[in-house]
Amino acid sequence: ANGCIDQDSVEVVFQEKHAVDLGPDVLVCPNVPVSLDATTEDATSYQWQDGMTMAVRSEVTPQLYWVDVKKGLCTVRDTLVLDNHPAPEVPNILGTAVVCPGVEEVLYESDQKNFTAYQWFVVGGTLMATEQDQMRVSWGQASNNALVGLAVIDSLSCTSDTTLLPVRINTRLEPPMPLGDSMVCVNQKDGVIYYVPETNGSVYRWLVDGDETSGRDELSQTQLNWQGPGTYQLQVVETSITPDTACSGISPPLDVTVFVDSAKINLIRVTTAPTNDAEIQVIWNVDHPSRFEGELQLTRRAASSEDLVVELAPVLESFQDIGLSTGNTTYTYEISARNKCAESLATRMHESILLSGQGNEEKGLVTLQWSNYIGWEASARYELWRRLDREEDFSWLSNLDGATLRFADTLATDGFEHQYRVRASGNGEDEFSWSNIIDLSFAHELIIPNVFTPNGDKINDRFEIENIGLYESNVLEVFNRQGTIVYRSAGYRNQWDGKDVPSGLYFYRLTIANLDLVYNGPLTLLR
Numbered sequence: 089a090n091g092c093i094d095q096d097s098v099e100v101v102f103q104e105k106h107a108v109d110l111g112p113d114v115l116v117c118p119n120v121p122v123s124l125d126a127t128t129e130d131a132t133s134y135q136w137q138d139g140m141t142m143a144v145r146s147e148v149t150p151q152l153y154w155v156d157v158k159k160g161l162c163t164v165r166d167t168l169v170l171d172n173h174p175a176p177e178v179p180n181i182l183g184t185a186v187v188c189p190g191v192e193e194v195l196y197e198s199d200q201k202n203f204t205a206y207q208w209f210v211v212g213g214t215l216m217a218t219e220q221d222q223m224r225v226s227w228g229q230a231s232n233n234a235l236v237g238l239a240v241i242d243s244l245s246c247t248s249d250t251t252l253l254p255v256r257i258n259t260r261l262e263p264p265m266p267l268g269d270s271m272v273c274v275n276q277k278d279g280v281i282y283y284v285p286e287t288n289g290s291v292y293r294w295l296v297d298g299d300e301t302s303g304r305d306e307l308s309q310t311q312l313n314w315q316g317p318g319t320y321q322l323q324v325v326e327t328s329i330t331p332d333t334a335c336s337g338i339s340p341p342l343d344v345t346v347f348v349d350s351a352k353i354n355l356i357r358v359t360t361a362p363t364n365d366a367e368i369q370v371i372w373n374v375d376h377p378s379r380f381e382g383e384l385q386l387t388r389r390a391a392s393s394e395d396l397v398v399e400l401a402p403v404l405e406s407f408q409d410i411g412l413s414t415g416n417t418t419y420t421y422e423i424s425a426r427n428k429c430a431e432s433l434a435t436r437m438h439e440s441i442l443l444s445g446q447g448n449e450e451k452g453l454v455t456l457q458w459s460n461y462i463g464w465e466a467s468a469r470y471e472l473w474r475r476l477d478r479e480e481d482f483s484w485l486s487n488l489d490g491a492t493l494r495f496a497d498t499l500a501t502d503g504f505e506h507q508y509r510v511r512a513s514g515n516g517e518d519e520f521s522w523s524n525i526i527d528l529s530f531a532h533e534l535i536i537p538n539v540f541t542p543n544g545d546k547i548n549d550r551f552e553i554e555n556i557g558l559y560e561s562n563v564l565e566v567f568n569r570q571g572t573i574v575y576r577s578a579g580y581r582n583q584w585d586g587k588d589v590p591s592g593l594y595f596y597r598l599t600i601a602n603l604d605l606v607y608n609g610p611l612t613l614l615r
Contacts, residue, residue, distance in 0.1 A: 438463030
């Protein structure tokens with residue numbers, strides 16, 4: 089502080105860091121003891137994660153381990169994960185469980201083929217040869233206590249539990265129930281393969297309902313052509329002849345059912361929707377949807393558009409096809425599918441109805457034409473339905489001629505706004521289809537005469553206004569030249585005959601209240 093300088097020094101010594109190695113992470117076989125060794129030369133202490141302080145740990149269990157090893161001034165940690173490796177799956181032994189005394193070289197094999205090693209052993213016979221997953225045995229004298237045993241070893245040297253196949257050495261053989269399809273589709277009834285495990289030295293006879301099948305070569309496998317739908321019993325007789333004895337036996341029966349697939353699909357109708365001409369409803373029913381393989385395929389065809397293909401779940405039984413022009417073209421629908429027997433199924437094609445029409449106001453004529461509904465077994469029957477003006481719903485008008493598919497009648501004067509549609513029906517109550525709706529409009533202008541002659545000759549005897557019947561809210565008033573009302577009628581229907589007034593010039597006023605129309609003009613009455 090007063091110009092003095094002091095000085096000090098320190099010596100730093102660096103110690104080289106030592107290595108600790110527990111080894112790589114390890115998978116261990118069940119019930120196989122494992123030890124961990126953290127030994128490090130000149131280490132002064134060991135500290136494990138659970139407080140243990142030894143260098144070597146024996147019979148450790150799978151978990152995460154770490155150890156701190158101190159040497160001099162430095163402490164180094166290493167970590168290791170010990171995890172369980174599952175034991176190999178216990179194999180099954182495939183082979184004959186009942187054999188003839190003295191039969192030689194009977195084959196046995198494991199159903200597991202991917203292990204590193206196979207440990208076979210035999211009681212009651214002689215192990216003749218082994219080839220990893222299979223081996224052959226020559227059996228000794230009659231015994232109920234013979235067996236074949238097997239354990240397998242995987243790539244980590246883990247060993248499975250031992251599996252045992254009890255074997256009876258007996259003159260009465262017991263071949264197993266034949267293996268193969270017990271449910272056979274009728275379209276796949278030919279060339280069906282059945283078999284039993286083959287025993288060396290045995291010959292086989294195959295029986296259907298107790299009768300021996302023909303043309304077989306005494307093999308453990310047969311190929312059958314079933315006759316047709318029905319239930320059958322299939323058995324096999326095994327015979328084995330050894331130097332010491334002859335043995336035979338019959339298997340339990342395998343019940344085989346040859347069946348017609350129950351999956352069915354029936355397209356019931358296609359119909360223009362009741363309230364929407366741009367929509368067609370497609371309705372069908374399905375029997376046994378679980379017997380369908382995959383989706384249903386609905387196909388729609390029309391001359392004016394590309395084909396539409398829709399895939400639908402077999403549990404569905406309706407489809408709404410929207411955005412259509414049912415007044416311009418017909419639409420054809422078909423539903424196809426495949427059943428679990430790999431058979432292709434398809435419904436009849438159904439085609440919608442296209443209705444067209446014209447109105448002739450001068451002649452009062454309505455003319456309609458429509459296309460034939462296609463799809464039902466029986467010919468369709470047709471009805472004409474109509475809605476006039478402000479009516480809420482369509483109502484039945486007439487039965488139609490299904491042969492000509494044409495209708496004409498003087499219906500124009502029935503209303504101003506006509507809507508028509510055709511209803512087709514088949515034999516079933518669900519077999520019906522509506523056509524598109526067509527609209528026909530008629531002006532029905534009022535034609536009011538300016539003279540009438542009520543003289544009793546039945547010609548022009550009444551004041552008749554053409555089309556007045558269509559104007560229900562009318563009021564007719566007739567005035568004389570002094571402006572006095574001489575006739576008045578609300579809802580006039582051409583009934584005034586002028587008998588209460590003398591011949592002369594009059595004036596009428598016709599009011600159509602609901603249309604805000606008023607007609608005025610002169611009217612001459614002559615006798």
